[in-house]
Each structure stands twice: as structure tokens, then as C-alpha cells.
Amino acid sequence: xxxxxxxxxxxxxxxxxxxxxxxxxxxxxxxxxxxxxxxxxxxxxxxxxxxxxxxxxxxxxxxxxxxxxxxxxxxxxxxxxxxxxxxxxxxxxxxxxxxxxxxxxxxxxxxxxxxxxxxxxxxxxxxxxxxxxxxxxxxxxxxxxxxxxxxxxxxxxxxxxxxxxxxxxxxxxxxxxxxxxxxxxxxxxxxxxxxxxxxxxxxxxxxxxxxxxxxxxxxxxxxxxxxxxxxxxxxxxxxxxxxxxxxxxxxxxxxxxxxxxxxxxxxxxxxxxxxxxxxxxxxxxxxxxxxxxxxxxxxxxxxxxxxxxxxxxxxxxxxxxxxxxxxxxxxxx
Amino acid sequence: xxxxxxxxxxxxxxxxxxxxxxxxxxxxxxxxxxxxxxxxxxxxxxxxxxxxxxxxxxxxxxxxxxxxxxxxxxxxxxxxxxxxxxxxxxxxxxxxxxxxxxxxxxxxxxxxxxxxxxxxxxxxxxxxxxxxxxxxxxxxxxxxxxxxxxxxxxxxxxxxxxxxxxxxxxxxxxxxxxxxxxxxxxxxxxxxxxxxxxxxxxxxxxxxxxxxxxxxxxxxxxxxxxxxxxxxxxxxxxxxxxxxxxxxxxxxxxxxxxxxxxxxx
Numbered sequence: 001x002x003x004x005x006x007x008x009x010x011x012x013x014x015x016x017x018x019x020x021x022x023x024x025x026x027x028x029x030x031x032x033x034x035x036x037x038x039x040x041x042x043x044x045x046x047x048x049x050x051x052x053x054x055x056x057x058x059x060x061x062x063x064x065x066x067x068x069x070x071x072x073x074x075x076x077x078x079x080x081x082x083x084x085x086x087x088x089x090x091x092x093x094x095x096x097x098x099x100x101x102x103x104x105x106x107x108x109x110x111x112x113x114x115x116x117x118x119x120x121x122x123x124x125x126x127x128x129x130x131x132x133x134x135x136x137x138x139x140x141x142x143x144x145x146x147x148x149x150x151x152x153x154x155x156x157x158x159x160x161x162x163x164x165x166x167x168x169x170x171x172x173x174x175x176x177x178x179x180x181x182x183x184x185x186x187x188x189x190x191x192x193x194x195x196x197x198x199x200x201x202x203x204x205x206x207x208x209x210x211x212x213x214x215x216x217x218x219x220x221x222x223x224x225x226x227x228x229x230x231x232x233x234x235x236x237x238x239x240x241x242x243x244x245x246x247x248x249x250x251x252x253x254x255x256x257x258x259x260x261x262x263x264x265x266x267x268x269x270x271x272x273x274x275x276x277x278x279x280x281x282x283x284x285x286x287x288x289x290x291x292x293x294x295x296x297x298x299x300x301x302x303x304x305x306x307x308x309x310x311x312x313x314x315x316x317x318x319x320x321x322x323x324x325x326x327x328x329x330x331x332x333x
Numbered sequence: 334x335x336x337x338x339x340x341x342x343x344x345x346x347x348x349x350x351x352x353x354x355x356x357x358x359x360x361x362x363x364x365x366x367x368x369x370x371x372x373x374x375x376x377x378x379x380x381x382x383x384x385x386x387x388x389x390x391x392x393x394x395x396x397x398x399x400x401x402x403x404x405x406x407x408x409x410x411x412x413x414x415x416x417x418x419x420x421x422x423x424x425x426x427x428x429x430x431x432x433x434x435x436x437x438x439x440x441x442x443x444x445x446x447x448x449x450x451x452x453x454x455x456x457x458x459x460x461x462x463x464x465x466x467x468x469x470x471x472x473x474x475x476x477x478x479x480x481x482x483x484x485x486x487x488x489x490x491x492x493x494x495x496x497x498x499x500x501x502x503x504x505x506x507x508x509x510x511x512x513x514x515x516x517x518x519x520x521x522x523x524x525x526x527x528x529x530x531x532x533x534x535x536x537x538x539x540x541x542x543x544x545x546x547x548x549x550x551x552x553x554x555x556x557x558x559x560x561x562x563x564x565x566x567x568x569x570x571x572x573x574x575x576x577x578x579x580x581x582x583x584x585x586x587x588x589x590x591x592x593x594x595x596x597x598x
Contacts, residue, residue, distance in 0.1 A: 205435070217437065
């Protein structure tokens with residue numbers, strides 16, 4: 001039992017390293033999973049995994065997943081869920097591709113696409129929050145609705161944006177720097193800024209409080225509805241970035257763009273150590289989760305196993321990681 | 334005499350034709366601890382919800398420092414310096430003490446970034462002021478690790494940071510052990526010493542008797558008695574009166590007290 005003593009009013013001063021480990025235990029746990037997985041792959045095929053090319057190929061497409069995972073951690077922390085980000089990603093990327101194909105300046109197209117993503121975020125957030133709908137079901141509906149609209153308007157036709165090649169926008173955003181994909185730098189900057197927003201900013205503090213105890217937050221004068229909507233706007237921002245980068249990397253926009261990211265992104269958030277019940281979460285863990293998910297596919301195939309094993313290993317890693325987090329984290333009520 | 338902080342005049346609240354609160358008059362002065370007693374259904378929770386602005390009274394008047402306030406609401410209640418600590422849902426238990434204290438009123442630097450050092454120092458000062466000192470917990474501890482009494486301490490520290498003049502504690506000791514109750518009492522005493530007022534709600538008469546200086550006993554939506562501790566003398570007399578209120582038979586045990594009001598049931 002704890003004792004509030006009158007004489008000794010000093011609690012133990014813990015070292016900075018100790019606190020860092022405690023504060024990031026979920027992310028560290030995810031990192032351990034990652035290291036173990038990579039060790040396994042390396043043991044399975046040392047030749048492939050000691051070659052830089054395999055990492056390069058993962059790092060080329062990884063940023064797309066990172067732009068989705070990070071904002072989703074905010075949404076889960078605030079106590080909601082979003083299943084509509086694939087369609088928002090597809091919509092924003094569609095506007096971007098249309099603009100580029102029509103010959104507009106790519107930077108302008110990027111700006112417009114980001115605005116589109118954020119406006120969709122406002123709409124989805126407002127529907128969920130102010131109409132008091134279940135975010136699970138409402139965003140599922142929005143995903144179908146938006147994707148359906150894209151398919152209707154485009155007749156299912158893709159848009160090629162080969163004209164991006166050689167433009168300043170392409171070189172700066174997703175070119176190559178000494179053989180290293182530049183988009184990875186942007187994604188890293190995005191993660192760092194988001195971590196500051198999440199852990200060290202007023203907004204992040206409120207996201208945590210609203211997700212933890214909305215009654216209390218409301219009583220303390222926090223506009224809990226507005227905070228919830230903001231997380232959806234941030235998701236729209238991230239989804240737009242993901243869509244833009246995905247289109248640039250592939251030089252093509254497909255009407256299904258974003259669809260394949262739904263389940264891997266959700267998996268990355270939860271195996272990263274953000275629990276489903278809201279109030280807490282980890283951006284860094286989610287990012288490592290995205291790295292894990294990206295490497296599973298490449299790793300399985302390179303390790304000489306059949307592609308059929310990918311889904312099986314996805315599931316195995318998710319379940320093992322969840323068990324690990326269950327043991328690693330206490331749930332306070 | 335101390336300044337009159339809050340005064341309720343003939344507050345009524347009816348649901349249909351049932352009166353939850355049927356004409357309550359009571360006042361709280363600056364720096365006093367008032368105990369609000371009453372059985373389940375006596376109207377305690379309706380009354381504190383009215384004070385917090387969560388429930389609108391059907392009729393009656395609320396005066397803050399002698400001035401009537403019109404259109405009483407949660408925002409006006411907060412502006413008047415009233416902060417209610419509701420029993421179970423006051424804190425975000427997965428967050429740190431610091432984050433709970435500054436919930437909604439964070440100390441920030443440029444661009445809304447949290448001033449971590451200043452928040453921590455301020456939290457330490459607030460906790461020291463109310464007598465919440467611990468060998469085990471720092472301002473960065475998670476509230477979920479704290480005991481029930483300590484959680485009340487965090488809520489009280491937050492109310493003080495929010496510059497509350499009247500802190501309403503809703504059943505703060507109901508689920509607590511003896512030692513935990515003692516902790517809450519210490520916080521309350523320290524708060525009173527800083528010149529703030531406390532309205533302490535409970536149905537454990539012993540707890541309320543120990544900490545409050547004046548008691549308001551509610552019965553079926555009305556004030557059955559309003560009496561000071563010197564007048565009531567012992568807890569046994571207060572208990573006897575409460576029993577008399579519940580089952581009126583024989584003489585009112587408080588009849589010899591001069592200040593008894595409205596106790597003729």
C-alpha cells in the first residue's frame with residue numbers, strides 16, 4: 001500500500017533513460033517484435049537480407065503506409081475509428097492526378113489535393129460526431145460511398161501521370177538521394193512532427209483526455225466534439241499525403257487507389273501498441289507496426305516461402321504482438 | 334463575518350409534478366466547509382447538479398457574492414468559481430497527474446506547445462499546498478495507479494488550479510477506507526486554510542460530521558435542518574436527528590437547539 005508520509009515527501013527521482021523506457025514501453029515492445037521478425041528472415045535467407053536493395057524497395061512504398069498509420073493513432077486515441085481513409089486517399093489522389101494530367105503545376109495540385117482530403121475529413125468527422133453515429137459503421141459507409149462515387153465518375157479508368165517525371169516536385173518529394181528514397185525523409189519528418197503534436201502539444205493532450213474520459217474533459221471546458229472532428233481532419237490530411245505519394249511513386253492513379261491499405265494500416269496501429277479502448281496510444285509504435293507489416297510480405301517471399309504464407313504470417317504477428325502488449329501494458333480504469 | 338459566496342433562494346426543481354427539490358434555501362460563506370446530508374432521494378444530487386449548472390432549476394434564485402445571476406448555466410457556474418468533483422468520473426485515469434490537473438487549461442509556450450517544466454512545477458506546488466505528498470508518486474505518475482483518496486486529491490488540486498472558490502465534493506469518501514478518508518480530510522482542511530469553501534456531500538454521517546463546520550440536512554427535497562457543529566454538539570445527536578427525519582416519532586432530538594430551522598416535521 002502506498003503511504004503518504006509527512007516527513008519524507010520526496011518521491012524517487014528516476015533517471016531520464018528509465019523514464020524514456022517507461023514512456024515508450026509499447027513502442028519498444030513493437031520494436032522487439034520487429035527485430036525478432038527480421039532476425040528470422042535473415043536466418044531464412046541471409047543473402048537477400050544483407051543486400052540493400054530489399055530495404056530500398058520497402059522504403060520506397062513504406063511512406064504511404066506511414067502517412068496513414070500516424071493520424072489513425074490519433075483517431076483511435078480519441079476513442080473513434082476510421083475505415084473511410086482508403087476512399088479519402090483515393091479521392092484526394094484523384095484530384096491530384098486530374099490536375100497533373102491537365103497540366104497544372106504539381107505543387108498546386110498537391111495543395112488542392114490536401115485541401116480536398118481535409119474537407120472530406122471535416123465532413124466525415126462532422127457526420128460521425130455531431131450526428132452521434134458509430135464511427136465504425138458510419139466511416140464504413142463513407143468508404144463505400146466515396147469509392148462508389150469515384151468509380152461512377154471515372155468509369156473505373158485510371159489516370160497516368162508520367163509527366164511528373166523530372167519535375168521539381170517529383171525530385172524534391174519522391175526522388176532519390178544517393179540511392180535513398182527521398183519520400184522516406186518526408187515521412188520521417190511527418191512522424192516526428194506528429195509525435196510532438198501527440199505528446200507535447202495542447203491538442204495531443206486534449207485528444208488523450210477526450211479518449212480517456214469524455215465526461216471529465218467536457219466538464220473541464222474542452223469542446224470534445226470539436227477535438228474529435230479535428231482528428232478526422234488530420235486523418236484526411238494524412239490520407240491525402242498518402243494518396244499523392246502513392247500516385248507519384250507509381251506515376252499512375254487507379255480508381256482503387258488506397259483500397260489495399262485498409263486492413264494493413266489498422267493492423268499496424270494495433271500491433272504497434274495502441275489499444276482499442278482509447279485514451280492512450282503510440283505514434284512511434286504505429287510507425288514500427290507499419291514497418292513490420294511492410295516487411296512481412298517482402299520477407300516471406302524472399303525467405304523462399306510461397307506467397308500464400310503472407311496472410312498467415314500477418315495474422316501470426318498481429319496475434320503475438322497483441323499478446324505481448326497485453327502483458328506489457330496495464331489497463332487503468 | 335465572512336463574505337457570502339453562494340446563496341440559493343427558494344430553489345425548486347420538479348420533474349412533471351414530482352419535486353426533486355422543493356424550495357431550498359441555503360448559503361455558503363467564504364472559507365467554510367459545509368456538509369450536505371440526506372438519505373437517498375433527499376435531493377442532494379439534484380441540488381449539486383443545479384449548483385454545477387448541469388440541471389436548470391424550475392424556479393428560485395442563485396446569488397453569487399450577493400448578486401443574483403440570471404440564466405444560470407454550467408459556464409456561469411464555472412465563472413462563479415464553483416467546481417464540482419463528481420464521484421467516479423472526475424479524472425482521466427490513464428493519464429498523468431499533470432495532464433489531469435491541466436486538462437482544458439494547459440500551460441503552453443509558443444504555438445500551443447506544452448510547457449512541460451512549468452506544468453510539472455506548478456503541479457508539484459499545488460499538490461504540496463493541499464498536503465498531497467508522496468514517496469511513491471510524482472506529478473508524472475498515472476492517475477490509475479493512485480488510491481481513491483489520492484485521486485480525490487488530484488481532482489481537488491485541479492479545482493484549485495482552476496481558481497475555484499467553492500469546491501463541491503460529491504461523496505468523496507463513500508468508497509474509501511479509513512486511511513484514505515483521512516487523506517481526503519487533510520486535503521479538505523488545507524483547502525479551507527487557503528480561504529476556499531467546500532461543500533461536502535455524503536451519506537456517511539460520521540465522515541461529514543468530522544470534516545464540516547455546518548450541516549445542511551435535506552429530506553424529500555427540503556432543508557430539514559441547517560445547524561452548526563457547536564449547536565449540534567455530538568455526532569450522536571445528528572444521527573438521532575437523521576433518524577427522526579426518516580421516521581418521525583417522538584420529540585425532535587435537536588429541539589433544544591436554538592438555530593433549528595424548518596425541522597418541525
